[in-house]
Amino acid sequence: MEKVEDVVIIGAGIAGLATAAALKRVGVRAVVLERFDELRATGTALSLFPNAWLALDALGVSHKLTPLYVPTIRGSVTNVGTGATQQISFTVSSYYSLFGMMQWWNCTQIGASQSPPGGPRGGAASRHHMFLLEAGLPRDTKAKGLTNCRDTPRRWGCHQGQGKLQLVLVGCDGVHSVVARWLGLGTTVNSGRSVVRGLAVYPEGHGFNQEVQQFVDVGKRAGFVPLGDKELYWSSYLQQNHKPAAGEMEGDAEAVLREVTENFAKDFPPKYLDVLKHSDPSSLAWGPVTFRLPWDVLFRNACKGNITVAGDAMHPMTPDLAQGDCAALEDAICLGQHIGESVIQHGKLVPQETAKAIQSYVKERRWRVAGLVAGSWLSGWVQVSGSGWLMKFFRDVIFYRLICKRIVDVMHYDCGKLPSIGLYHEDCRTKIE
16 A cells, blocks of 8 residues: 555645644644745735634643733723724733734745745744644654646545555635635635735834724724834725726735835824835735635535635635734634544544544534624725714624624634544554455
């Protein structure tokens, strides 16, 4: 029989590496496939809320990450039209109620350097990714290419034939997941909004307190948060009709920044405009905000046999609650729990029982992540919609007073611990029936 791994994970992002780490801790070795074989700078920042820290704790890496994060415990929301500012607090009694944010670099080269190309600026977030690599993958793991959607189930899936047998395939290949398409999970839809994100750099220090500052206006929402003493992450969300024609500014960072400064945010407070002026052009990204419809998450196929998805491949959502990566970490723990319990019960991976474990994983995650998708979309929509009296009543009385607190409670979800069946080592390979 050709030598293959028991579990194949497609995508070496947060979801893929966390899933590999979780499976390793329950005695199951996986191979992680990644299209790119080198470090890439992508995205700007990564936020971790209490539910993410609890998941990282279950993976055994939270203690390595806490020194890299500056906790953010408060923030403010300013109405641009009226100038009124509302203070908000992220603190409760638990340490895990703090959330941290730092720069994010997609470090997909297995075993690569901890710094991104061009210097150490992304080192902290690179180490975040590397800690998951160390926790989840053996040192000899190699990145392998994947490009064809049609070949995915046949080439790497759970099948017998031509001397091959593989038990599990987990698609962690992001918003445009080829595995999700093969499962029939449904395509993403446009939220009607677009977002511009960037990184502001102050070589001499920015002088802002460690808090989130948000600014809202009709059809617009923006904000920034420090990533240390010298850098800030900022974002601007606007209705789709504010966005220039497709491709009009593609590759022109200065034009993007000028559009945001002179048009979108021209009436915003001076401190926000100053943040925009300090932006690193290479960090700017402008694109539509997309998500998967909650009922697609609830009722469409998220698994077939021993093939399933996790992270953005299962539940792409708008970034308004900053729960995308947090939910991906929860997915990894949940999948590890169900597969781990199956291994404990049967002493090995048994195909039929593993399929049942995956079905249980999907059943448990559906309602949780569908709620996150819906809550995130609602949070974004209600803050940038119209200024009529009915909308104001819904936003100020119903949403902020009744709904918002329930939505925020999802950030304190505890996904639990992984079953204890001993640490993985080279002689503790899973068996194939």
